[in-house]
Amino acid sequence: MTNAEPAPEPPRRGFRTGRLEAFSDGVFAIAITLLVLDIAVSEVAGKHLLRSVIDLWPSYLAYVTSFSTIGAAWLGHNAITEYLERTDAAFIRLNLLLLLFAAFLPFPTRLFADYIRDDNAERVAATFYGICLLLTSTLLLVLWRYAVWAHLVRPDADDEEVGLLTQRLTPGLGGYLVLIAAGLFVPVVAVVGYLAIAIYYIIPFRRLSAGFFPRRRRPPGRDA
Amino acid sequence: MTNAEPAPEPPRRGFRTGRLEAFSDGVFAIAITLLVLDIAVSEVAGKHLLRSVIDLWPSYLAYVTSFSTIGAAWLGHNAITEYLERTDAAFIRLNLLLLLFAAFLPFPTRLFADYIRDDNAERVAATFYGICLLLTSTLLLVLWRYAVWAHLVRPDADDEEVGLLTQRLTPGLGGYLVLIAAGLFVPVVAVVGYLAIAIYYIIPFRRLSAGFFPRRRRPPGRDA
Amino acid sequence: MTNAEPAPEPPRRGFRTGRLEAFSDGVFAIAITLLVLDIAVSEVAGKHLLRSVIDLWPSYLAYVTSFSTIGAAWLGHNAITEYLERTDAAFIRLNLLLLLFAAFLPFPTRLFADYIRDDNAERVAATFYGICLLLTSTLLLVLWRYAVWAHLVRPDADDEEVGLLTQRLTPGLGGYLVLIAAGLFVPVVAVVGYLAIAIYYIIPFRRLSAGFFPRRRRPPGRDA
Amino acid sequence: MTNAEPAPEPPRRGFRTGRLEAFSDGVFAIAITLLVLDIAVSEVAGKHLLRSVIDLWPSYLAYVTSFSTIGAAWLGHNAITEYLERTDAAFIRLNLLLLLFAAFLPFPTRLFADYIRDDNAERVAATFYGICLLLTSTLLLVLWRYAVWAHLVRPDADDEEVGLLTQRLTPGLGGYLVLIAAGLFVPVVAVVGYLAIAIYYIIPFRRLSAGFFPRRRRPPGRDA
Numbered sequence: 001m002t003n004a005e006p007a008p009e010p011p012r013r014g015f016r017t018g019r020l021e022a023f024s025d026g027v028f029a030i031a032i033t034l035l036v037l038d039i040a041v042s043e044v045a046g047k048h049l050l051r052s053v054i055d056l057w058p059s060y061l062a063y064v065t066s067f068s069t070i071g072a073a074w075l076g077h078n079a080i081t082e083y084l085e086r087t088d089a090a091f092i093r094l095n096l097l098l099l100l101f102a103a104f105l106p107f108p109t110r111l112f113a114d115y116i117r118d119d120n121a122e123r124v125a126a127t128f129y130g131i132c133l134l135l136t137s138t139l140l141l142v143l144w145r146y147a148v149w150a151h152l153v154r155p156d157a158d159d160e161e162v163g164l165l166t167q168r169l170t171p172g173l174g175g176y177l178v179l180i181a182a183g184l185f186v187p188v189v190a191v192v193g194y195l196a197i198a199i200y201y202i203i204p205f206r207r208l209s210a211g212f213f214p215r216r217r218r219p220p221g222r223d224a
Numbered sequence: 225m226t227n228a229e230p231a232p233e234p235p236r237r238g239f240r241t242g243r244l245e246a247f248s249d250g251v252f253a254i255a256i257t258l259l260v261l262d263i264a265v266s267e268v269a270g271k272h273l274l275r276s277v278i279d280l281w282p283s284y285l286a287y288v289t290s291f292s293t294i295g296a297a298w299l300g301h302n303a304i305t306e307y308l309e310r311t312d313a314a315f316i317r318l319n320l321l322l323l324l325f326a327a328f329l330p331f332p333t334r335l336f337a338d339y340i341r342d343d344n345a346e347r348v349a350a351t352f353y354g355i356c357l358l359l360t361s362t363l364l365l366v367l368w369r370y371a372v373w374a375h376l377v378r379p380d381a382d383d384e385e386v387g388l389l390t391q392r393l394t395p396g397l398g399g400y401l402v403l404i405a406a407g408l409f410v411p412v413v414a415v416v417g418y419l420a421i422a423i424y425y426i427i428p429f430r431r432l433s434a435g436f437f438p439r440r441r442r443p444p445g446r447d448a
Numbered sequence: 449m450t451n452a453e454p455a456p457e458p459p460r461r462g463f464r465t466g467r468l469e470a471f472s473d474g475v476f477a478i479a480i481t482l483l484v485l486d487i488a489v490s491e492v493a494g495k496h497l498l499r500s501v502i503d504l505w506p507s508y509l510a511y512v513t514s515f516s517t518i519g520a521a522w523l524g525h526n527a528i529t530e531y532l533e534r535t536d537a538a539f540i541r542l543n544l545l546l547l548l549f550a551a552f553l554p555f556p557t558r559l560f561a562d563y564i565r566d567d568n569a570e571r572v573a574a575t576f577y578g579i580c581l582l583l584t585s586t587l588l589l590v591l592w593r594y595a596v597w598a599h600l601v602r603p604d605a606d607d608e609e610v611g612l613l614t615q616r617l618t619p620g621l622g623g624y625l626v627l628i629a630a631g632l633f634v635p636v637v638a639v640v641g642y643l644a645i646a647i648y649y650i651i652p653f654r655r656l657s658a659g660f661f662p663r664r665r666r667p668p669g670r671d672a
Numbered sequence: 673m674t675n676a677e678p679a680p681e682p683p684r685r686g687f688r689t690g691r692l693e694a695f696s697d698g699v700f701a702i703a704i705t706l707l708v709l710d711i712a713v714s715e716v717a718g719k720h721l722l723r724s725v726i727d728l729w730p731s732y733l734a735y736v737t738s739f740s741t742i743g744a745a746w747l748g749h750n751a752i753t754e755y756l757e758r759t760d761a762a763f764i765r766l767n768l769l770l771l772l773f774a775a776f777l778p779f780p781t782r783l784f785a786d787y788i789r790d791d792n793a794e795r796v797a798a799t800f801y802g803i804c805l806l807l808t809s810t811l812l813l814v815l816w817r818y819a820v821w822a823h824l825v826r827p828d829a830d831d832e833e834v835g836l837l838t839q840r841l842t843p844g845l846g847g848y849l850v851l852i853a854a855g856l857f858v859p860v861v862a863v864v865g866y867l868a869i870a871i872y873y874i875i876p877f878r879r880l881s882a883g884f885f886p887r888r889r890r891p892p893g894r895d896a
Contacts, residue, residue, distance in 0.1 A: 019245060019249060019302055021691060021694075022245075022246065022249045022694065023249050023252065023253050023298060025691060025694045025695050025698055026249060026250055026252075026253030026254070026257075026698055027253045027256060027257050028695065028698075029695055029698030029699045029702060030253060030254055030257040030258075030478075030698070030702055031257050031260075032699065032771070032775060033698075033699050033702040033703050033706065033775045034257065034258075034260070034261065034702075034706075035775070036703075036706070036775055036776055036777075036778050036779050037261070037706065037709070037778070039779045040779075040782075041783065049783075049787055049790070049792070049793035049796040049797060050796045053783070053796065053800060063776070064772070067772050067775070068768075071768045071771075071772075074695060075764070075768075078691055092299070093426055093427070096292075096295045096299075096426065099256070099295075100288070100291050100295075103256060103257045103259070103260055103291070104260055104287070105260075106260050106261070107260050107263045107264075110264075111265065111273075111277070115273055118273075120273070121273035124273040124274045124277065125273060128277060202765055202768065203765070243469060243473060243526055246469075246470065246473050247473050247476065247477055247522060250473060250474055250476075250477030250478070250481075251477045251480060251481050254477060254478055254481040254482075254702075255481050255484075258481065258482075258484070258485065261485070316523070317650055317651070320516075320519045320523075320650065323480070323519075324512070324515050324519075327480060327481045327483070327484055327515070328484055328511070329484075330484050330485070331484050331487045331488075334488075335489065335497075335501070339497055342497075344497070345497035348497040348498045348501065349497060352501060467693060467697060467750055470693075470694065470697050471697050471700065471701055471746060474697055474698055474700075474701030474702070474705075475701045475704060475705055478701060478702055478705040478706075479705050479708075482705065482706075482708070482709065485709070540747070541874055541875070544740075544743045544747075544874065547704070547743075548736070548739050548743075551704060551705045551707070551708055551739070552708055552735070553708075554708050554709070555708050555711045555712075558712075559713065559721075559725070563721055566721070568721070569721035572721040572722045572725065573721060576725060
C-alpha cells in the first residue's frame with residue numbers, strides 16, 4: 001500500500017458483485033422461507049390433530065426437498081460468485097433468470113404436497129415439480145458455463161478447480177431427467193430422488209467440496 | 225495512503241447509501257418473491273390437474289411480467305445508485321415512494337391473473353396493472369432526474385453516460401401509456417406489451433448497456 | 449495511518465452494528481412488503497371489478513399509512529444507528545422489542561382495512577391500529593433515549609444534533625394519543641391523522657432533516 | 673500496513689462468513705416476520721370485534737414466543753459467528769440444517785394458536801411446538817460445538833468465554849424436555865415456559881452477556 005499498488009483485488013472483482021450477491025441472497029432466503037407458508041392442516045382437523053400432523057408427511061417431504069434444493073442452489077451460487085473477478089451485463093440477466101425459476105419453486109412444492117395422494121394428479125404434480133427443479137439447476141450450470149466462457153473467472157483460479165465445479169454442477173441434470181420419467185409411474189420415489197440430488201449437492205465429499213469451496217482467494221504463492 | 229490522499233472515494237459517496245441500498249434490495253427481493261404466492265390452482269382441480277396447471281397461463285404470464293418489471297426496476301435502481309456520489313434527504317424520501325409502488329405490484333399482478341378470463345373485469349384488471357407499472361417506472365425516472373438535478377451524481381460521471389441513462393429510462397413511459405389505452409380493448413396484448421417493455425429494460429443492447437452498467441468507477445485517467 | 453494508529457473509527461463503532469443493522473433492515477423491509485398481501489378484492493367481484501377496486505380505498509389508505517409509518521421508523525432507526533459509536537447488550541434487546549412491534553403492524557393494518565365500514569368494529573380496529581403505531585414509535589424513542597443515556601453515541605456528535613433527534617422523535621407520541629381518542633368517534637379521521645404523523649416524520653424540514661441525517665461522520669475539524 | 677503485516681484479520685475469518693451471515697440473517701428475519709401472517713380474526717367477527725381481538729391471546733402468546741425464540745437463535749448465531757475465524761464446508765451445511773428448522777417454526781406456531789382451545793388437540797399442538805423449538809435450539813448448540821471441535825474459533829478467543837457460550841446454550845435444552853412433558857397435561861403453561869426460555873436466552877445477565885457478546889475482537893494486549 002506504499003506505492004502504486006492500491007489493494008487491487010476488491011475493485012477488480014466487478015463493482016456490482018456486492019449488490020448482485022445481496023439481491024440474490026435475498027431472493028434465495030425469501031423463497032426458502034416462504035415454503036413453510038404452504039404447510040397447513042385442514043380446517044376440520046380438530047380431534048385428530050396428531051393424525052393430521054402425521055398425515056402431512058408429503059408437505060414435510062416437499063418442504064425438506066425444496067429447502068435442500070434452494071439451499072444447494074444458494075451454495076452453488078456462492079461457489080460461482082466466489083470465482084468471479086467481475087460480472088458483466090449478460091451474467092446479471094442470466095442471474096435474474098435463475099432467480100425467476102428459484103423464486104417460482106414454492107408453487108410446484110405446494111402442488112406436490114397437495115396432490116400426492118390423488119392417484120391421477122400426483123403424476124402431474126411430481127413431474128411438474130421435477131421440471132421446475134431441473135430448470136433451476138440447469139440455469140445454475142448455464143450461469144457458471146457463461147462465466148467461464150466470458151472470462152469472468154479470476155485469472156488465478158485453478159483450472160482443475162474450475163473443472164471440478166463444472167463436473168459438480170452437471171450430473172444432477174441427468175438425474176432429474178431420469179427421475180422425471182420415473183415420476184410418471186412412482187411419484188413419491190421421484191421426489192425422494194429429487195431430495196437425494198439436493199443432498200448430493202449439499203454434502204461435502206472431500207474432493208468435491210474443494211470445487212464448491214475454493215480455499216484460496218489470493219494468488220498462489222502468497223499463502224506460503 | 226502515505227500522504228494527503230486518504231482513499232477519498234468511499235466516504236464521499238454519502239454515508240447512507242449502504243443502508244439505502246440494503247433496504248431497497250430487500251424490498252425489491254421480497255416483492256419479486258411474493259409474486260409466487262398468488263399462483264394457485266383452484267381447490268377442486270383434482271382429476272384434471274394437468275389442465276388446471278396449463279390453464280394457469282395468465283398467472284405465469286403475470287408472474288413473468290411482474291418479475292421482469294421489478295427486476296428491471298432493480299437494475300435501474302442499481303444503475304442510479306452506482307452514479308451517486310451521495311444521497312440527500314429528498315432522494316431518500318423519493319426512494320421510499322418508489323418502493324411504495326414497487327411493493328404494491330403483487331396486488332395488481334394477482335388481480336390481472338384472477339380476472340383475465342372474465343370479459344368485463346379483464347379490461348379493468350389490465351388497465352389497473354398498467355397504471356401501477358407506469359407509476360413505478362415513472363418514479364424511477366423521477367428519482368434519477370432528481371439525482372441529476374440535485375448534483376448527487378459523481379462529478380467524474382461522463383455527461384454522455386448520464387444522458388444515456390436518462391434516455392434509457394424514458395421511452396418505456398410512452399409505451400405504457402399506449403398499452404394502457406390498448407388494454408381497454410385487448411387486455412392480454414397489453415400485458416404481453418408490459419412484458420416486452422420490461423425485457424427491453426433488461427436486455428443489454430450494446431450502447432444502452434453502457435448506460436445501465438457504467439464501467440468506470442474511478443476518475444478517468446486512473447485506469448490507464 | 450502512518451504509525452500506531454490503525455484506523456480506529458470502524459472497530460470503535462461496536463462490532464455488532466453491522467449485523468444488527470442488516471437484521472433490522474431485513475425485518476423492516478419484509479414487514480413493509482408483507483402489507484400488500486392483505487389487499488384483496490372479494491371473491492365475487494366479477495362484473496363490477498372497477499367498483500370493487502375503488503371500494504378498496506380503506507385498504508389503500510391502510511397500506512400507505514403503515515408503509516409510511518414503517519418507512520419512518522426505518523428512517524429513524526437509521527438516524528439512531530448513525531450516531532452510535534457502539535451497541536451494548538441492552539440496546540440489542542430493545543431493538544428486538546422494537547422489531548417485535550414493527551413486524552406486528554401488518555395485523556392491525558389488515559384489521560382496520562377489513563372493518564372500517566362496519567359501524568361498531570371500525571372504532572375497535574382504528575383504536576387497536578393506533579395503539580400499535582404508538583407502541584412502535586414509543587420504542588423507537590426509548591431506543592434513542594437509551595443510547596444517549598448509556599453513552600453509546602459517538603463522542604463527536606453535536607449536542608444540538610442529539611437534542612434535535614430527541615425533539616424529532618417525541619411529538620408524534622402525543623399526536624397518537626390524541627388521535628387514538630379521536631378514533632373512538634371518527635375512525636377514518638384518526639387513520640388519516642396516523643398517516644399525517646408518518647409523513648411528518650418522513651418529510652425533511654430544513655433543520656429537522658439535519659437531526660435525521662447528520663452530515664458529519666468524522667470528528668470536527670477534519671472536514672476543514 | 674507498510675511491511676509484511678497486511679491486515680491479516682479479515683481474510684483469515686474465512687471468505688464465506690459474509691454471505692453465510694447475510695443469508696442466515698435473511699432467513700431469520702423473514703421467518704420472524706412471517707409469524708404475523710398467521711394472526712387473523714375469524715371472518716364473522718363483525719360486531720364483537722373487541723372480543724375477537726382479545727380472544728386472539730393465544731395467537732399473541734405464540735407470536736411473542738416464536739419471535740423471542742427466533743430472536744434468541746439469531747443472537748446466539750451472532751455470538752457463534754463472532755467467535756469464528758473461518759467456516760468450513762460442514763459448518764455451512766449444519767447452518768443450513770439449523771435454518772431449515774428455524775424457518776419451519778411459523779407452522780407449529782400457527783398450529784398452537786389455532787388449537788389451544790381445543791381440549792384434545794392442544795396437547796398435540798403444544799408438544800409439536802416444543803419439539804420444533806427444541807430441535808432449533810439443539811442445532812444451535814451442535815453448530816457451536818462443531819465450531820469448537822473443528823477449531824474454527826479464533827485462536828485469541830478466551831477459553832473462559834468459549835466455555836461460557838457453551839454453558840449459555842445448553843441449559844435451555846433440558847428446560848424444553850421438561851416443558852414438552854408438562855405440555856401433555858397443561859399445554860398453555862408449557863408455552864409460557866417456552867417463552868421464559870427464550871427470554872432467558874435474550875436477557876443479558878452480567879456474566880452471561882459476556883459470553884453472548886464478547887467485547888474483544890483484537891488479540892489481547894492490543895487493547896491496552
